[in-house]
Amino acid sequence: MKKITEIRAEDRPREKIGRLGVKNLKNQELIAAIIGRGIPGRDVNRIASDIEKMLDDKKGYICYDDLLCVGGVGEAKAAQIVASFELVRRYFPETEECIKISRPEDVLPLVNDLKYKKQEHFVCISVNGAGEMIEKRTITVGILNHSPVHPREVFSDAITDRAASVIFVHNHPSGNPEPSMQDIEITKRLNEAGEILGITVSDHVIVAKKGYVSLKGRGFF
Known part of the structure; x- marks a missing residue:
């Protein structure tokens, strides 16, 4: 894990909020943005990582005293975090369910x-x-090796969405989900384009009547 001083200034959490918008930060980055800085021997990113793990373990239900048990969190930082949670609870009650995607199976429905x-x-x-899913779009219709998928069309809307990552999906009408050489080559090219744009390609899933294949899971990129 990089220390905050090892990250480019524009990619640090608070600067990233101003540049990309708050929705594009990962949970750990949001926590780091709230607490601001670490203490000698405990970088802010390490403290934020520990708090994120606690949130995951407790399903988000943490209190002031829980936070004081995290190394590098004192009374001021604990107060900042629980105050932030309480403001969200008061002003932004949950009105719609977000679609979370963390594995290929989440994409299938x-x-x-x-x-x-x-x-x-x-x-x-x-x-x-x-x-969380921002949008799902059909980019092309046809046979992939006859109608190549161009990075420009694939990433243009994702850039507008300020997406942190993208997941590609395409179907095999033959019923066999095994990837072709063209599928693998296209995926590698799109992954390289994503790296340049700063948008992570999380996976490319092929679906068919006989099942599905995750190219990321197969280690193709």
Whole structure:
């Protein structure tokens, strides 16, 4: 884990909020933005990581006293965090369910209809820093090796969304989800484009009547 001083100034949490918007930060970055700085021997990123783990373990239900048990968190930082949570609870009650995507299986219900399509559909799902779906879009319809997927079309809307990452999905009308060489080559090219743009390609999932394949899970990129 990089220390805050090892991260480019524009990519540090508070600067990143101003540049990209708060939704594009990961949970750890949001916590680091709240607490601001660490203490000697405990970098802010390490403290934020420990708090994130506590939030995950306790399903978000942490209190002032819980936070005081984290190394590097004193009364002031604990107060900042619980005050932030309480403001959110008061002003932004949960009104709609967000679709969280953390593994290939989470994608399948979103694209179940693709299994029955007679043409190949290439879909891009944009995701924010919290792992929540922003939008799902069909980029191309046709045979991939006859209609190459160009990075410009794939990433243009994701850039507008200020997405932190994207997940690609396409179907195989043949019913066999095994990736072709063209599938692998296209994925590698899109992954390289994503790295340049600062948008992570989290996965490329192929769906078919006989199942699905995660190219990330297979280690193709």
